[in-house]
Amino acid sequence: MxxxxxxxxxxxxxxxxxxxxxxxxxxxxxxxxxxxxxxxxxxxxxxxxxxxxxxxxxxxxxxxxxxxxxxxxxxxxxxxxxxxxxxxxxxxxxxxxxxxxxxxxxxxxxxxxxxxxxxxxxxxxxxxxxxxxxxxxxxxxxxxxxxxxxxxxxxxxxxxxxxxxxxxxxxxxxxxxxxxxxxxxxxxxxxxxxxxxxxxxxLGLEYQKIEEKFKELEDESTDPHIDFKYKLDNLEAEFNRSSVFNLTSIIERLNKLKMMEPKELIEAKRIPCIEYDERDVNDGKSSGIAYEIILILVIAISVALFGSIIFLFVKLNRID
Structure with a gap:
């Protein structure tokens, strides 16, 4: 009624x-x-x-x-x-x-x-x-x-x-x-x-734990090895598993961090991190791929050079 x-x-x-x-x-x-x-x-x-x-x-x-x-x-x-x-x-x-x-x-x-x-x-x-x-x-x-x-x-x-x-x-x-x-x-x-x-x-204490992790991520000292996206993804996953997953204040804060570009984070002095692009993420996989490409190029050049030497050696023997 x-x-x-x-x-x-x-x-x-x-x-x-x-x-x-x-x-x-x-x-x-x-x-x-x-x-x-x-x-x-x-x-x-x-x-x-x-x-x-x-x-x-x-x-x-x-x-x-x-x-x-x-x-x-x-x-x-x-x-x-x-x-x-x-x-x-x-x-x-x-x-x-x-x-x-x-x-x-x-x-x-x-x-x-x-x-x-x-x-x-x-x-x-x-x-x-x-x-x-x-x-x-x-x-x-x-x-x-x-x-x-x-x-x-x-x-x-x-x-x-x-x-x-x-x-x-x-x-x-x-x-x-x-x-x-x-x-x-x-x-x-x-x-x-x-x-x-x-x-x-x-849930006051559980919220406090999430709050402390946000602060740690926002105030972390400069570290050239920080992967901000990886850390933020982990924090979001933990937040979604927690009992405070639907608190408006946390959701707004999380979304604000997700929308910020790395350069904006540096300028705001909120989350110091090194500049990176899409080739620098995923736990160094891109670096590994680049290394493999270089190794293949070195091997190819070595094989080509070795082939050229064999060719010249055979040709000289025929002349003799």
Missing amino acids: KFLSLIIITSLHLLNASTPTKLSCDYEFHYYDVVGSIYQCDVDNVLSITSKDQAIIGSASESHYGMRTNSDVSGISMNNKYIQYFPIGLEKIFKNIKLIHAQNNFIQEVDQSDLKHFPELAELNLHNNEIKTIEKGLFDYNPKLVYVSFSNNKIFYIHHEVFDGLKVLTYLYLNSNTCIDKGAYLSRSEVLNVLDYVKSDC
């Missing part, structure tokens, strides 16, 4: 795909354990954000309580709004956001660009969405986060360092995901315990 409703609302919303979305807010005071009492926008219109174009928020209703304005809003709740993409532009309307709730939606991904405009963010709740990965750098601009929930998503991968900068994080809910079913609250030590499970169960 939830999926059918999404299809119906999405079809209707496509008619206004290019128009920035306006939030219809019901402004209320709410109390939370982490942020205390805050003035909050409870979104009461169906957003149905099914593409990046639709994710742009252009304005919000201003039927505020008393004399308050958008500047007084420090929380926003977008629960049950059929959102597939994280809204863009909220910070231009509400500049002092401390709390974001977007539970029970269809959000597929969230990245650093979605959160970087909220430096005061203390509580983020994305419970019951469709998120599959949490990648490095997601919270680089949100050091004040105390409460984070990704429970009941489809997460199979979490970067092993993504939570390292959150020194005051004391609520972390990762329950009911593909790779982990753990949560912690009111205890920093419990959070650290959950993070140990993240590193062992959510």
Whole structure:
């Protein structure tokens, strides 16, 4: 039923795909354990954000309580709004956001660009969405986060360092995901315990191994015997065999390396290597072929020279 409703609302919303979305807010005071009492926008219109174009928020209703304005809003709740993409532009309307709730939606991904405009963010709740990965750098601009929930998503991968900068994080809910079913609250030590499970169960360490091999290939010191193509092929094969084979960040990085020409790699000082062309690859097979050709030419010349000497010797004997 939830999926059918999404299809119906999405079809209707496509008619206004290019128009920035306006939030219809019901402004209320709410109390939370982490942020205390805050003035909050409870979104009461169906957003149905099914593409990046639709994710742009252009304005919000201003039927505020008393004399308050958008500047007084420090929380926003977008629960049950059929959102597939994280809204863009909220910070231009509400500049002092401390709390974001977007539970029970269809959000597929969230990245650093979605959160970087909220430096005061203390509580983020994305419970019951469709998120599959949490990648490095997601919270680089949100050091004040105390409460984070990704429970009941489809997460199979979490970067092993993504939570390292959150020194005051004391609520972390990762329950009911593909790779982990753990949560912690009111205890920093419990959070650290959950993070140990993240590193062992959510492919963080396996990703780290692949990451280290990329760095080794990119930063390798100058070596005249490096066969870059051979090494890259081996790395790609290992990546495809790993459990992180479908991570977007790795695929993009791999494709970027594959598209670079050897001279571009040298100029970028990323992967020092000697110049080579198609005759220099395949483990020296071309060199072997060249050697065989030269050897055949030497033998042919020697045979021809020896034949000429025999011919002259026979002719001289006849004259005598």
